Amino acid sequence: MAAYARPADLSEALAILASPRPPLILAGGTDYYPARVGKPLNDDLLDITAIPDLRGIQDAANHWRIGATVTWGEIAAAELPPLFDGLRQAAREVGGAQVQNAGTLAGNLCNASPAADGAPMLMAMDARLELQSKGGRREMPLAQFISGNRRTQLQPGELVTAILVPKPAYQGRSVFLKLGARRYLVISIAMVGVMLDVADGIVQQAGLAIGACSAAAKRLPELEQALVGHKLAPALAQRVLPEHFASLSPIDDIRADAAYRRDSAMILTRRAIAALAIQKT
Amino acid sequence: MRIVVNGKAHTYEGPGGKRLADLLRDDLGLIGTKIGCNAGDCGACTVLMDGKQVCACLTPVAQAEGKPVVTVEGLEAHGTLSRLQRAFLAHGAAQCGICTPGMLVAATDLLAAKSRPSRQEVMDALGGVLCRCTGYQKIVEAVLAASRTLPLPEAPPQGEAVGARAAKVDGLAKLRGHERYGADTIPADAIWLRILRAPHHRASFTVGDTAPLLQKYPGLVRVLTAADVPFNGYGIYPHIKDQPVLADGIVRYRGEAVLALVGSRDAVEAVREEDLPLAYLPEDPIHGVKAAIAADKLVQADKPGNMLLEGGVIRGDADGMFSQCAAFSEGHFQTAFVEHAYIEPEAGWARRVGDRIEIHATTQTPYMDRDEVANLMRMAPDLIRIVPTACGGGFGGKLDLSVQPLLAVATWLLNRPVACIYTRPESMAASTKRHPATVTVKFGSDAEGHLQAVRTHADFDTGAYASWGPTVANRVPVHATGPYFVPHVHNWGRAFFTNAPPAGAFRGFGVPQAAIAHECMMDDLAKQLGLDRLEIRRRNALRVGQTTATGQLLEHSAGLPACLDALAERWQEWQDAADGFNAKPAARRKSVKRGVGIGCMWYGIGNTSLSNPSTMRVSLRADGRFMLYNGALDIGQGSNTIMMQIVADAVGAPMALFDLIAGDTDRTADAGKTSASRQTFVSGRAAQEAGLDLRRQILRLANAAEDARIHVADGALHIGENAAMRVIRLADLPRLNEDGDLLLGEGRFDPPTTMPDENGQGIPYATYAFAAQIALVEVDVELGKVRVLKMAAAHDVGRAINPQQVEGQIHGGIAQGLGLALMEEYLPGRTENLHDYLIPTVGDMPEIEVMLIEDAEPLGPYGAKGVGEPGLVPTAPAILGGIRHAVGVRVTEVPILPHRLRKAIMAQSQAKEAQPA
Numbered sequence A: 001m002a003a004y005a006r007p008a009d010l011s012e013a014l015a016i017l018a019s020p021r022p023p024l025i026l027a028g029g030t031d032y033y034p035a036r037v038g039k040p041l042n043d044d045l046l047d048i049t050a051i052p053d054l055r056g057i058q059d060a061a062n063h064w065r066i067g068a069t070v071t072w073g074e075i076a077a078a079e080l081p082p083l084f085d086g087l088r089q090a091a092r093e094v095g096g097a098q099v100q101n102a103g104t105l106a107g108n109l110c111n112a113s114p115a116a117d118g119a120p121m122l123m124a125m126d127a128r129l130e131l132q133s134k135g136g137r138r139e140m141p142l143a144q145f146i147s148g149n150r151r152t153q154l155q156p157g158e159l160v161t162a163i164l165v166p167k168p169a170y171q172g173r174s175v176f177l178k179l180g181a182r183r184y185l186v187i188s189i190a191m192v193g194v195m196l197d198v199a200d201g202i203v204q205q206a207g208l209a210i211g212a213c214s215a216a217a218k219r220l221p222e223l224e225q226a227l228v229g230h231k232l233a234p235a236l237a238q239r240v241l242p243e244h245f246a247s248l249s250p251i252d253d254i255r256a257d258a259a260y261r262r263d264s265a266m267i268l269t270r271r272a273i274a275a276l277a278i279q280k281t
Numbered sequence B: 001m002r003i004v005v006n007g008k009a010h011t012y013e014g015p016g017g018k019r020l021a022d023l024l025r026d027d028l029g030l031i032g033t034k035i036g037c038n039a040g041d042c043g044a045c046t047v048l049m050d051g052k053q054v055c056a057c058l059t060p061v062a063q064a065e066g067k068p069v070v071t072v073e074g075l076e077a078h079g080t081l082s083r084l085q086r087a088f089l090a091h092g093a094a095q096c097g098i099c100t101p102g103m104l105v106a107a108t109d110l111l112a113a114k115s116r117p118s119r120q121e122v123m124d125a126l127g128g129v130l131c132r133c134t135g136y137q138k139i140v141e142a143v144l145a146a147s148r149t150l151p152l153p154e155a156p157p158q159g160e161a162v163g164a165r166a167a168k169v170d171g172l173a174k175l176r177g178h179e180r181y182g183a184d185t186i187p188a189d190a191i192w193l194r195i196l197r198a199p200h201h202r203a204s205f206t207v208g209d210t211a212p213l214l215q216k217y218p219g220l221v222r223v224l225t226a227a228d229v230p231f232n233g234y235g236i237y238p239h240i241k242d243q244p245v246l247a248d249g250i251v252r253y254r255g256e257a258v259l260a261l262v263g264s265r266d267a268v269e270a271v272r273e274e275d276l277p278l279a280y281l282p283e284d285p286i287h288g289v290k291a292a293i294a295a296d297k298l299v300q301a302d303k304p305g306n307m308l309l310e311g312g313v314i315r316g317d318a319d320g321m322f323s324q325c326a327a328f329s330e331g332h333f334q335t336a337f338v339e340h341a342y343i344e345p346e347a348g349w350a351r352r353v354g355d356r357i358e359i360h361a362t363t364q365t366p367y368m369d370r371d372e373v374a375n376l377m378r379m380a381p382d383l384i385r386i387v388p389t390a391c392g393g394g395f396g397g398k399l400d401l402s403v404q405p406l407l408a409v410a411t412w413l414l415n416r417p418v419a420c421i422y423t424r425p426e427s428m429a430a431s432t433k434r435h436p437a438t439v440t441v442k443f444g445s446d447a448e449g450h451l452q453a454v455r456t457h458a459d460f461d462t463g464a465y466a467s468w469g470p471t472v473a474n475r476v477p478v479h480a481t482g483p484y485f486v487p488h489v490h491n492w493g494r495a496f497f498t499n500a501p502p503a504g505a506f507r508g509f510g511v512p513q514a515a516i517a518h519e520c521m522m523d524d525l526a527k528q529l530g531l532d533r534l535e536i537r538r539r540n541a542l543r544v545g546q547t548t549a550t551g552q553l554l555e556h557s558a559g560l561p562a563c564l565d566a567l568a569e570r571w572q573e574w575q576d577a578a579d580g581f582n583a584k585p586a587a588r589r590k591s592v593k594r595g596v597g598i599g600c601m602w603y604g605i606g607n608t609s610l611s612n613p614s615t616m617r618v619s620l621r622a623d624g625r626f627m628l629y630n631g632a633l634d635i636g637q638g639s640n641t642i643m644m645q646i647v648a649d650a651v652g653a654p655m656a657l658f659d660l661i662a663g664d665t666d667r668t669a670d671a672g673k674t675s676a677s678r679q680t681f682v683s684g685r686a687a688q689e690a691g692l693d694l695r696r697q698i699l700r701l702a703n704a705a706e707d708a709r710i711h712v713a714d715g716a717l718h719i720g721e722n723a724a725m726r727v728i729r730l731a732d733l734p735r736l737n738e739d740g741d742l743l744l745g746e747g748r749f750d751p752p753t754t755m756p757d758e759n760g761q762g763i764p765y766a767t768y769a770f771a772a773q774i775a776l777v778e779v780d781v782e783l784g785k786v787r788v789l790k791m792a793a794a795h796d797v798g799r800a801i802n803p804q805q806v807e808g809q810i811h812g813g814i815a816q817g818l819g820l821a822l823m824e825e826y827l828p829g830r831t832e833n834l835h836d837y838l839i840p841t842v843g844d845m846p847e848i849e850v851m852l853i854e855d856a857e858p859l860g861p862y863g864a865k866g867v868g869e870p871g872l873v874p875t876a877p878a879i880l881g882g883i884r885h886a887v888g889v890r891v892t893e894v895p896i897l898p899h900r901l902r903k904a905i906m907a908q909s910q911a912k913e914a915q916p917a
């Protein structure tokens, strides 16, 4: 029979993961169970939801620390600065309320679906992941951690213990826009996360990432550069040009075709920037 | 591990990763928690954990430790319904009821945090629970009303049942989580059956030695193959038994059953596909009608040209007339496979009782199941007993056999109870679909817009087996003119076999597909002639005294003009609003445009040109109550309630005195299938006749006048009034049987129709429903996304036996029509789950206003016709018309997914630019 461990202690969890045949990590289970419909459940599992160290959101001087078992629902309800508006929007649009109550942000990133709603927003926010194993602790930028369609840099024996979001120098604000063919319970056709750090009405730093238009969510550095130094006003959206999206590699699938995805990514980006500009005034 | 459910502690010692849903249902017997997908996609399994809604199918039992769980069974306090449950009952928020537990639990979570939520908050809370029946409107209204304590609805008084908004007679069971569906009555000692299905669209295959498999998996009892089925062919039509129960060496569609494993549940579920003794030789499949016509290969060896059948309706000289028309339009339309997506997957169990077989399963058609299983088993029909469970949605998809045949074979061979539950992907891969249609049309009118000639050619992809293909191909030519008077008609339909899932019956039998074409034609003609789109429909609307394309004189009940009149005010109002909105500067519109569209339809009630009788019985029992023996299956549409309302008024006794036995083929009479919107009209009339028969028998006992009052009280019948009152003690009446029936009334009705001649002329249906709907839509021009903001639906139903249920049918039909227009497309192998196959959620639904037109049909019970399917037919045309009004795109292919609409919008603006100024 499959083994199931639900330790209440991080070091115990890391010890279990260090075994020669490490179990699968289970958090909210909202990606795990759907992949096993009609199949026997015979994986050894390490359930990380009873570990206090992985819970909660903390203000840690120069960054925010989102524990690995923080759910979408917790993010949506948390008292957080406007920097997190986009992430909250993403949270409210993941699945339905049940999935938001169980699914974790870290699980979303580790599952590494090209359409993971958490990835573009957190990438745009320059998020890093804290990874721990019995051997130690390391950090890695999210953009590097997700290396492809359902591929990550997670090493055997490692656990994502937190998502670290750096605090912007000035006034960071963010917007997330998601495009799907219906309301609720929908996988994104395309989505964009935009974070702008603004001082005196001028964009000082920009983070911008597109999801569902490449194997993994992708930052658009050229577009980011094109925004920096300009006034945050609705007209800023006009700086968004088709060529900024050339690095995307969208595919045709049941939900949409590639051309539409690329096109929509641009339109969503313009709208996101316009929304930030309107919000400000 | 200690798990607390509904306040009660349980000790659990199994694997921590077991799904909480399985613990609740299988170990604790809390079957109120439903499983529709096991993947988080439907929300039927929603429970509260620590006060928050979660999917019990995605929750490991271990995570419930220390977090109290509440299921639907825990919503009542001390045996009284919660306010929310009462509101659901009063608002008619449950139809089939399979989503109801999830809806109630999700709403309970919200209401605990916020007793007076906004509509938006209600939608956010319910967004993760799918309902395929109600269109969500009554559910949302019920949640919004739940802050007040509503009284429990009472049954209508004597003589006032017909026309009353009576609560569902099976409503309480559904709201308390006590209703038992296909997966809910399986006995503990049943062994399990798992069906193995072909992964190829087309292949030949061989089955090797099964002994090693049995050896490898202890607990596996038997492997069934085609050879185990006594007569391995079934099908809707008596002369077309073309679908094998288990494929015999040839696979004709992906998802076709090839083997069945029988054994302990764990054993059959553990078997890995790679261990099966199956060797496939895949071949290139035939996909689509074009390929079927062109192919030199056949789907079924004895069907030349891959054609199932063709036929049509010819009247006058359509082609000759077109040259004389002042205006005409042509079009070519394409629709996709559509999945029924009932939230309850197919399920049931069977046992052998002596030399009989008893099958308990979810179905829409107990009597057809009985006869079909008897045929497959080479047994007499009366040796088969079908005991239908509650049905968690059907929409036509549970008219074809599912689990029944293999359960019968297995229980017969093994002499043990055998159970089977389809997984969601299995349900979607195996079951029938709506026919994809290619419709080519030409409509011509005179200068005033009066239609003169219509020519339609419709080709249907009927998939690998005939199923209901002939019904669709026959029904569409009758309806393809639209609900309009047209003197010259040439309508033709053909159906072709392909290597796709069998296309069968789905709400509307092909008419929704054809309606997209005829309504676009009406819009085209209006545009050409500068006529208002509603006005051109009014000018052409079929009326009493006119003849249809089949030469049938409409003598009664043709209420389309009244439907259009009812909508006229909204039509103007919404168009003005849309025009006003579109006139705003682009920046303020946010690249969004609005438009209004209209769709009309007519729909023949009951089978096309074929006899489809219903028989109903009602008794007076020794306990002073009445019993309705009701063979008409309630699949959520509410026929149990409708029949009780009708029979109560026919007998002349209060509805509260009536009980019901439904569907059991040993105990009821054949009331036909729950299809073709026929139950209210056909079985309802039979119920009325049965009630009148019983009433006559009662009156005869007292020699009373026809209009004498009947009163049952204190163990006696009190007939007549005052001095003339006769009292007959029930104890003095002889019993007809052990059930305690004293008097038994019976009624039978078969709607009068005639067989068509070679030109399709005749009386295919005894009556027709008519309807018109309008839609206000909003199109995001840059993204091609459509939101339907409002709909108004005017339906001529003859008589609304229960207006609340009629509204519910229309709401639900609109939801499915919206899905058909905007998002639903079944692609075999690619959208076999509710994650990739999208149906509307609560957030996709417009506000709906229903207007009921009651143009009585003398043949129907108290004037009623039917409404089950009509709700869906005009919806897609109305939405598409709205899109066209908003952005000018004439949609000819559904679903119009965002990327398709965006492409069409761009193509159009390019075409405009290319035009010389």
Ligand SMILES: Cc1cc2nc3c(=O)[nH]c(=O)nc-3n(C[C@H](O)[C@H](O)[C@H](O)COP(=O)(O)OP(=O)(O)OC[C@H]3O[C@@H](n4cnc5c(N)ncnc54)[C@H](O)[C@@H]3O)c2cc1C
Pocket (backbone or CB within 6 Å): A024, A025, A026, A027, A028, A029, A030, A031, A032, A033, A034, A048, A068, A093, A094, A095, A096, A099, A102, A103, A104, A105, A106, A107, A108, A109, A110, A111, A115, A116, A117, A118, A154, A158, A159, A160, A161, A185, A186, A187, A188, B039, B040, B041
């Ligand atoms: C109906 C439904 C709708 C959905 N809608 C959306 C949507 O709109 N957008 C979207 O992006 N996603 C959606 N999802 C997917 C899913 O809910 C999210 O990806 C969710 O955030 C996953 O989190 P989890 O905790 O449930 O992951 P789990 O299923 O527990 O785990 C997911 C994967 O990550 C690994 N993992 C989890 N935590 C860690 C960790 N700390 N360290 C290392 N590995 C870890 C697991 O081993 C597993 O491989 C939906 C799912 C369902 C069922």
Ligand code: FES
Pocket (backbone or CB within 6 Å): B034, B035, B036, B037, B038, B039, B040, B041, B042, B043, B044, B045, B046, B055, B056, B057, B058
């Ligand atoms: S059964 Fe759990 S969501 Fe469908």
Ligand code: FES
Pocket (backbone or CB within 6 Å): B093, B094, B095, B096, B097, B098, B099, B100, B130, B131, B132, B133, B134, B343, B392, B393, B636
């Ligand atoms: S009532 Fe909601 S699915 Fe049937």
